[in-house]
Amino acid sequence: GENVEQHPSTLSVQEGDSAVIKCTYSDSASNYFPWYKQELGKRPQLIIDIRSNVGEKKDQRIAVTLNKTAKHFSLHITETQPEDSAVYFCAARPGAGSYQLTFGKGTKLSVIP
């Protein structure tokens, strides 16, 4: 089955700096890569996603890049703000017809004011 590795497990940045979280996946047939944000005590919510036919996607201060050859994808947050502090999970979905997501173990991001 699919295996998703996520790094780092914790990340602290100064407010205004950038944060990068990296994930690798094992199944070359995986075609969809979402990122979920879970604030303390709240439910995970989708913040951005990318399909395998796209190399980069951006939404305001967040962006995701995908390298299919190397089987890794990354989340980039620019101009970080205290409200970005949360646990971020990457995930991968195996090929067509599957709606099953395999999640990474999460990255706890702390933005220091």
Add this chain to the structure above:
Amino acid sequence: DGGITQSPKYLFRKEGQNVTLSCEQNLNHDAMYWYRQDPGQGLRLIYYSQIVNDFQKGDIAEGYSVSREKKESFPLTVTSAQKNPTAFYLCASSIRTGGSTGELFFGEGSRLTVL
């Protein structure tokens, strides 16, 4: 107000007892899922169901059981056979139709503590 509702939010159980966690959605989603969340372990899939009266085991199904008698409901039973049941349990749903990204919509979770 559309969404996915889990109950109870907190639950305490004695060893050897079964307990059932409720999950209800009014999003008209076909697919429903149960995940277990432990510190530093991410989200691990217990069971999922893509259609009424059908469900499949996820990565950590041992000691758990589910049913899907209605589209809106996907209850999870944590049985006494689950060796380490204390955890945070998240229910989710998604559209199953082809072409959809299958975005997961999560409930607020149920925290189970075994005493």
